[in-house]
Amino acid sequence: MPLRRSLVLLLPLLAIGCAGGGQKDPPSPLALRLGTALEAADPSADALILRMDAFERMARREDAAIGFAAGGRQAGAPRLGAAGSGAAEAAGQVLMPAVTALGDYAHGLAQLADGEPIEPRSGPAGALLAQAADAGLQAVRQTGGAMPPEPVRAAGLAGIAALSDLPDRMAATRGANVPAMLAEAAPHLASVTSLLRAAIGAEPGDGTRGALRARRDGLDAAQARFLAAVAADRRLGPGERYTIFRSVADQRDDDPAQGSFAALIDVLDTLEAAHAALAAGAPDAAPKVAAFEAAVARLGAMAEAAQRN
Numbered sequence: 001m002p003l004r005r006s007l008v009l010l011l012p013l014l015a016i017g018c019a020g021g022g023q024k025d026p027p028s029p030l031a032l033r034l035g036t037a038l039e040a041a042d043p044s045a046d047a048l049i050l051r052m053d054a055f056e057r058m059a060r061r062e063d064a065a066i067g068f069a070a071g072g073r074q075a076g077a078p079r080l081g082a083a084g085s086g087a088a089e090a091a092g093q094v095l096m097p098a099v100t101a102l103g104d105y106a107h108g109l110a111q112l113a114d115g116e117p118i119e120p121r122s123g124p125a126g127a128l129l130a131q132a133a134d135a136g137l138q139a140v141r142q143t144g145g146a147m148p149p150e151p152v153r154a155a156g157l158a159g160i161a162a163l164s165d166l167p168d169r170m171a172a173t174r175g176a177n178v179p180a181m182l183a184e185a186a187p188h189l190a191s192v193t194s195l196l197r198a199a200i201g202a203e204p205g206d207g208t209r210g211a212l213r214a215r216r217d218g219l220d221a222a223q224a225r226f227l228a229a230v231a232a233d234r235r236l237g238p239g240e241r242y243t244i245f246r247s248v249a250d251q252r253d254d255d256p257a258q259g260s261f262a263a264l265i266d267v268l269d270t271l272e273a274a275h276a277a278l279a280a281g282a283p284d285a286a287p288k289v290a291a292f293e294a295a296v297a298r299l300g301a302m303a304e305a306a307q308r309n
Contacts, residue, residue: 028113028178030289034274035110037289037296041267042103044296044303048260049092051306056086056212059219062251066226087143087211093136094199095264097129098156098192101164102271105185108167113178118171126164130157133195140199144211148198156195159188182279189275193268200261209261223248260306263299270295 100123108118134157141147148156166185170176201207230236230244270292277285 030285031113031178031182031278032110033293034271034278034289035106035108035113037293038106038271039103039110041271041296041299042099044300045095045099045264045267046092047303047307048264048299049088049095051303052088052212052260053086053092056088056215058251059215060086062219063222066222070226070229086215087140087208090136090139090143091200091208093139094133095136095196097132097136098160098196100124101126101129101160102189102192105163105166105189108170109178109181109185111167112170112176112181118167118176120171121164121168123164126161129164130161133157133160137199140208143208144214146198146201146207148195152191152194152198155191156198159191159195162188163192179279179281182275186276186279190272193272196268197265200264202265204262212261223251260302263295263302266295267292267299 104121104123104126108121111118134153137147137153147153163185166181166188170181170184173180199207201209204210204213227245227248230241236244270288274285274288274292276282277288282288
């Protein structure tokens with residue numbers, strides 16, 4: 001038996017005759033599992049956003065290259081500047097500070113659920129994370145995404161600030177416990193997940209998901225037209241056509257999984273359901289926490305595959 005657990009079992013004996021001695025709350029395994037899984041989601045979400053942004057930049061460069069190649073002498077001088085950012089990066093500007101706030105909360109919850117004191121945070125204040133997410137929402141609108149309704153935006157930004165700062169406040173609260181932390185966080189967590197769903201797009205054609213799908217469909221159409229022109233050009237031999245086709249095919253293989261945003265939405269949905277069940281003490285909390293853990297694992301596997309590519 002691990003030493004720390006053995007000492008926990010001995011505490012009642014050691015406390016006999018020691019009036020006024022404090023004692024830790026018992027660990028809360030389900031809350032610990034939820035907090036641990038939520039912390040693990042942070043780097044995976046970041047990795048997928050970066051991967052989708054890289055694809056979108058590649059798609060813009062490919063659009064320019066195809067236009068130049070197909071334009072012949074009428075194409076004019078090529079513009080070789082770096083490809084600008086797009087919808088994926090804008091979504092990341094919302095997602096990353098929001099997930100950081102969720103991670104701050106998850107870290108404090110996991111410590112409290114494990115029967116340990118909450119350590120002070122070392123990251124930026126919640127208000128700064130909320131400001132960064134708000135700036136990201138403006139970028140989402142500028143890159144073709146939809147601005148969430150004002151009540152969703154306001155509640156979500158307030159939730160980001162509150163969740164990030166909650167561990168410090170709980171650490172300074174005498175008698176803080178897991179049920180109290182879950183109850184206080186519940187409305188803020190629901191507001192943050194609602195904001196992120198609105199920014200990302202709850203359905204494939206919505207928000208940033210719709211903008212990125214339009215970018216992918218546009219690239220498919222441009223490459224199909226280009227390959228048709230290559231096939232019709234009798235000046236090119238089989239070897240040249242083969243090389244051009246392989247180059248285009250390699251770029252399509254480099255496309256990140258189209259289910260990346262769907263995996264993020266799944267994490268948000270299962271997180272909200274698991275957290276609400278825990279906060280309410282619902283009898284189905286355990287399977288809902290397990291569903292959230294599975295969603296985080298799928299997100300991690302997708303992020304790992306994207307990084308390998």
